[in-house]
Amino acid sequence: MSQSDTNVPPPALTDSGFKAPALSDILTGTIADLQAAFSGRLSFYDNSGNLETSRPQSQIAISEAAIINDVHAAFLALMAGVDPQTSSGVMQDAIGRIYFMERRAGTxxxxxxxxxxxxxxxxxxxxxxxxxxxxxxxxxxxxxxxxxxxxxxxxxxxxxxxxxxxxxxxxxxxxxxxxxxxxxNPVAGSIGQNVEDRADFEARRQASVAANSIGQNASLMGALLELPGVTDAYVTDNPAQAPTVQQGVTIPAGAQYILVEGGNPQDIGQAILHKKPPGIPTVGTQIVTVQDTNPVYAGNQPSYSFRYDRPTPVAVHVVMEIAASDAVPSNAAQLIQQAIVAYLTTGANRIRLGRTVYASRLSAVVDGLGDWAEVLTLSIGTDGNAGQNRLTLPINQLPTVTADTISVQVVA
Structure with a gap:
């Protein structure tokens, strides 16, 4: 059927994307089509000009409009799935496979x-x-x-x-x-992860572009983040001729510092071997020895020992007060704890090595729970007293947060 055979406005594929007509315009078109098919003998509206939905002809027009609108919505979703910035689910998995990536399972x-x-x-x-x-x-x-x-x-x-x-x-x-x-266990456990979500998958895809290069810190960091079981990594170096302190860690002169959370040591060693510039020493408490399997050595492959570090888990404490009111639910503390833990452990906002945690952002998370969640004070820290409005740990410390480290008081 050509456009001249229907009064339903068509969608358009423009330079700015797929443009679908509004549902109300689609409904107006389906009503006009039915009127044309029955020579204008159908009545759709009451005396006040409102659509009378109980009439059979109205139901047919509404159903047809809904079907057309659903098709447009499906195509909009398909278009969004093609863009890495908005893709999700199976479409994002397909984009990942272009980069030889698979979505990570939970850990x-x-x-x-x-x-x-x-x-x-x-x-x-x-x-x-x-x-x-x-x-x-x-x-x-x-x-x-x-x-x-x-x-x-x-x-x-x-x-x-x-x-x-x-x-x-x-x-x-x-x-x-x-x-x-x-x-x-004198130290809190390293928190596991759910199946990789949309935001984390896209962040890792972007990092994988750097992993294709060789000789840069970002090259090695991108490669480490691609390894199975690795939940975080950080790579930096000291180009100076004397030891320097970087984000709370002393790095010897001319050395590369590699920090990895999770992953198999042999996989980590191979990533270092293939991405690290030759001749630069590595530092850390962990040692791994790997062999260069490049066939150019024809059976006489050399072995190399590299050093790297594992971060130490450090609990992040949150201390807060909310205003008392009749609207505050009995499980307010549990709801707040769950919201903060989810915010700090999943998605683009999860706390990572070297990243600053801001108390103001946690306050916004709590405010989003409802009008009853009126935050009076909120501070963070590494002990039960908290007291800070932002927290940046040394890069060799892994921030962890649990419900037990979040204190909520309701104040009258």
Missing amino acids: PTIVTGLCRGAQGTVIPSGTVVQDTAGQTYTAMSSGTIGADGTVSIEFSNTQNGPIPCPAWTLTRLYQIISGWDSIT
């Missing part, structure tokens, strides 16, 4: 458990423990209790997602092993 919270007991006691890989909230964790590797009666083992939550494990909460022995007396 579990990982916590270091300090196990105490008799010297020589072996705690096998897969051993199960629980925290005080009933969350279950399994040992990622085996460990043997040493002469000091302790051994540190990393435990992984059995579920993926941002499940908190605050310090001193991993205390329950789910399995009995002779010679093993107790477990605890």
